[in-house]
Amino acid sequence: xxxxxxxxxxxxxxxxxxxxxxxxxxxxxxxxxxxxxxxxxxxxxxxxxxxxxxxxxxxxxxxxxxxxxxxxxxxxxxxxxxxxxxxxxxxxxxxxxxxxxxxxxxxxxxxxxxxxxxxxxxxxxxxxxxxxxxxxxxxxxxxxxxxxxxxxxxxxxxxxxxxxxxxxxxxxxxxxxxxxxxxxxxxxxxxxxxxxxxxxxxxxxxxxxxxxxxxxxxxxxxxxxxxxxxxxxxxxxxxxxxxxxxxxxxxxxxxxxxxxxxxxxxxxxxxxxxxxxxxxxxxxxxxxxxxxxxxxxxxxxxxxxxxxxxxxxxxxxxxxxxxxxxxxxxxxxxxxxxxxxxxxxxxxxxxxxxxxxxxxxxxxxxx
Amino acid sequence: xxxxxxxxxxxxxxxxxxxxxxxxxxxxxxxxxxxxxxxxxxxxxxxxxxxxxxxxxxxxxxxxxxxxxxxxxxxxxxxxxxxxxxxxxxxxxxxxxxxxxxxxxxxxxxxxxxxxxxxxxxxxxxxxxxxxxxxxxxxxxxxxxxxxxxxxxxxxxxxxxxxxxxxxxxxxxxxxxxxxxxxxxxxxxxxxxxxxxxxxxxxxxxxxxxxxxxxxxxxxxxxxxxxxxxxxxxxxxxxxxxxxxxxxxxxxxxxxxxxxxxxxxxxxxxxxxxxxxxxxxxxxxxxxxxxxxxxxxxxxxxxxxxxxxxxxxxxxxxxxxxxxxxxxxxxxxxxxxxxxxxxxxxxxxxxxxxxxxxxxxxxxxxx
Numbered sequence: 001x002x003x004x005x006x007x008x009x010x011x012x013x014x015x016x017x018x019x020x021x022x023x024x025x026x027x028x029x030x031x032x033x034x035x036x037x038x039x040x041x042x043x044x045x046x047x048x049x050x051x052x053x054x055x056x057x058x059x060x061x062x063x064x065x066x067x068x069x070x071x072x073x074x075x076x077x078x079x080x081x082x083x084x085x086x087x088x089x090x091x092x093x094x095x096x097x098x099x100x101x102x103x104x105x106x107x108x109x110x111x112x113x114x115x116x117x118x119x120x121x122x123x124x125x126x127x128x129x130x131x132x133x134x135x136x137x138x139x140x141x142x143x144x145x146x147x148x149x150x151x152x153x154x155x156x157x158x159x160x161x162x163x164x165x166x167x168x169x170x171x172x173x174x175x176x177x178x179x180x181x182x183x184x185x186x187x188x189x190x191x192x193x194x195x196x197x198x199x200x201x202x203x204x205x206x207x208x209x210x211x212x213x214x215x216x217x218x219x220x221x222x223x224x225x226x227x228x229x230x231x232x233x234x235x236x237x238x239x240x241x242x243x244x245x246x247x248x249x250x251x252x253x254x255x256x257x258x259x260x261x262x263x264x265x266x267x268x269x270x271x272x273x274x275x276x277x278x279x280x281x282x283x284x285x286x287x288x289x290x291x292x293x294x295x296x297x298x299x300x301x302x303x304x305x306x307x308x309x310x311x312x313x314x315x316x317x318x319x320x321x322x323x324x325x326x327x328x329x330x331x332x333x334x335x336x337x338x339x340x341x342x343x344x345x346x347x348x349x350x351x352x353x354x355x356x357x358x359x360x361x362x363x364x365x366x367x
Numbered sequence: 368x369x370x371x372x373x374x375x376x377x378x379x380x381x382x383x384x385x386x387x388x389x390x391x392x393x394x395x396x397x398x399x400x401x402x403x404x405x406x407x408x409x410x411x412x413x414x415x416x417x418x419x420x421x422x423x424x425x426x427x428x429x430x431x432x433x434x435x436x437x438x439x440x441x442x443x444x445x446x447x448x449x450x451x452x453x454x455x456x457x458x459x460x461x462x463x464x465x466x467x468x469x470x471x472x473x474x475x476x477x478x479x480x481x482x483x484x485x486x487x488x489x490x491x492x493x494x495x496x497x498x499x500x501x502x503x504x505x506x507x508x509x510x511x512x513x514x515x516x517x518x519x520x521x522x523x524x525x526x527x528x529x530x531x532x533x534x535x536x537x538x539x540x541x542x543x544x545x546x547x548x549x550x551x552x553x554x555x556x557x558x559x560x561x562x563x564x565x566x567x568x569x570x571x572x573x574x575x576x577x578x579x580x581x582x583x584x585x586x587x588x589x590x591x592x593x594x595x596x597x598x599x600x601x602x603x604x605x606x607x608x609x610x611x612x613x614x615x616x617x618x619x620x621x622x623x624x625x626x627x628x629x630x631x632x633x634x635x636x637x638x639x640x641x642x643x644x645x646x647x648x649x650x651x652x653x654x655x656x657x658x659x660x661x662x663x664x665x666x667x668x669x670x671x672x673x674x675x676x677x678x679x680x681x682x683x684x685x686x687x688x689x690x691x692x693x694x695x696x697x698x699x700x701x702x703x704x705x706x707x708x709x710x711x712x713x714x715x716x717x718x719x720x721x722x723x724x725x726x727x728x729x730x731x732x733x734x
Contacts, residue, residue, distance in 0.1 A: 232599020
């Protein structure tokens with residue numbers, strides 16, 4: 001297998017700064033630490049990201065191609081996303097524009113099991129375009145949705161999908177809805193002679209989605225929908241592998257999630273679902289978060305909130321020993337300081353530098 | 368349980384347009400269809416989003432508070448994110464700024480099981496701030512990482528976490544790395560008397576993460592890390608519930624994923640992990656995608672790519688019957704047209720309107 005895949009970024013930058021900026025991204029998306037602190041020749045040669053090209057695309061806009069080690073991915077879709085854009089997604093001046101994979105890596109993921117041709121074949125569509133509509137609004141009962149489905153299907157649609165808002169809700173349990181809609185569409189298909197497909201929307205975690213697919217299969221269905229950005233790429237990948245006979249629609253829900261304010265996403269939502277500590281990029285480090293953003297994030301993490309335990313803020317991202325005092329004064333003692341690369345840079349003095357860090361925190365006198 | 372939670376958005380808008388814009392978001396994040404087409408009074412009263420307040424925050428920037436039905440969520444973290452920002456994340460002029468939950472809903476999620484105080488207690492930190500560093504670069508062997516871990520721990524750090532790039536890779540398998548690092552840190556803790564915690568990073572799908580937690584527990588560890596935006600909120604939520612004795616770090620990886628170009632995310636990545644059809648917002652509808660973006664997305668979905676099957680593009684998001692011809696000419700026949708609200712708006716004529724749609728597609732003569 002070729003040992004690199006390529007991430008293509010669009011970066012807003014001053015022309016004088018783009019070369020250094022590109023190197024920074026290559027490091028961020030691979031080893032995430034100062035190269036000077038890496039002693040292992042194999043890591044330097046095989047794992048550190050490589051800037052392959054920089055090309056101007058517009059005024060102060062550059063396309064940067066970075067080769068990343070395929071060995072960092074294995075065959076894990078979540079890890080792919082993590083290596084492509086995990087940290088760099090936090091830089092507001094960078095867009096992940098494209099990716100290129102060696103063939104072996106692409107084949108390892110496998111792509112669509114049915115694809116466009118398979119969907120076309122399912123509904124016997126010949127060469128024409130396919131048709132689809134959606135069952136909504138959420139809030140209707142299974143019987144009401146089934147009635148709607150039957151009315152859609154009787155018109156000869158190819159696919160009738162759930163609105164992505166339909167989950168497993170009190171007003172319309174997945175099992176009841178799917179049984180009712182599948183039966184309704186089967187009746188319609190018998191009447192029209194056209195094999196209309198009902199496409200239920202999956203929700204919840206991997207186990208719940210598995211159970212939902214089994215319910216769908218038992219109702220005679222062969223096509224489902226999920227939102228990979230909500231479900232997680234690895235969840236989607238696993239379901240595709242476990243149910244090769246099923247076709248999957250992907251919904252773009254959350255495809256624009258960057259624009260969740262950090263205090264909300266990291267300070268509140270991550271806390272809500274049970275994180276005990278939240279790592280985030282401190283101001284003045286490698287990322288663009290402002291002091292105001294960091295202050296709001298920490299406040300959200302700690303604020304009284306319906307009796308939920310506070311979550312520990314962990315400011316990070318390029319912190320250095322000489323900033324410990326300032327960071328502590330900023331966050332107070334109810335914080336966890338995370339310093340990585342700066343300590344690693346100490347090389348043979350790593351233990352001492354770390355001890356300095358430990359001591360600086362222990363002995364700090366708050367302003 | 369109070370029946371509404373509140374999503375707070377920041378919206379860039381002309382002052383004259385903000386009231387209508389806010390209503391549009393309230394509909395998008397709830398029923399996602401024209402209100403005039405909803406006949407069920409219960410849905411109108413209980414499920415449709417409600418604009419609770421609009422307040423100017425700066426020139427052409429408004430804060431919009433929208434009440435959404437708690438019944439649409441149940442207790443599913445993925446569905447929460449879906450309802451908070453699923454589709455609206457695709458609008459470049461909207462930021463999800465905050466959320467407010469009724470107490471019962473917050474308690475149903477449960478928040479941190481250990482929280483800041485629990486982490487503090489784990490390492491006997493008293494009132495001082497906590498300390499942490501990270502094991503990297505990826506590419507090192509388990510023995511090299513363990514050596515690093517021991518050197519960190521001997522300095523008396525509270526937590527030593529994996530870099531979020533460390534997964535289950537050939538050069539450092541999770542099981543070997545965790546066993547080696549846990550032993551190294553235990554040796555150091557014996558020497559220092561300080562109960563330093565090693566925090567391995569989880570990767571893969573729910574089943575793999577479960578197995579990784581069991582490996583960590585068997586090695587005597589009680590703290591792990593994951594990236595909720597990569598793993599999926601529901602995955603994180605499930606693990607927190609299944610392993611209440613374990614403390615979880617959340618990593619912000621992918622927290623800025625909005626800035627993945629749509630052709631890349633939806634046309635390539637969703638295809639890569641096995642989607643057979645990809646729904647996306649067509650230009651000229653309810654979302655801001657340009658014709659160029661849509662063209663590139665469809666091209667990516669269909670282009671030859673290492674033998675992967677093409678994925679079916681499904682342009683959607685406010686499409687209407689009168690646009691069928693234009694959409695077909697734009698995408699060609701290798702597409703699936705998705706029309707939802709516009710057909711639903713036909714009310715009693717739904718079947719006829721749908722049949723018109725079916726026919727328009729069947730009979731279209733491409734330019």
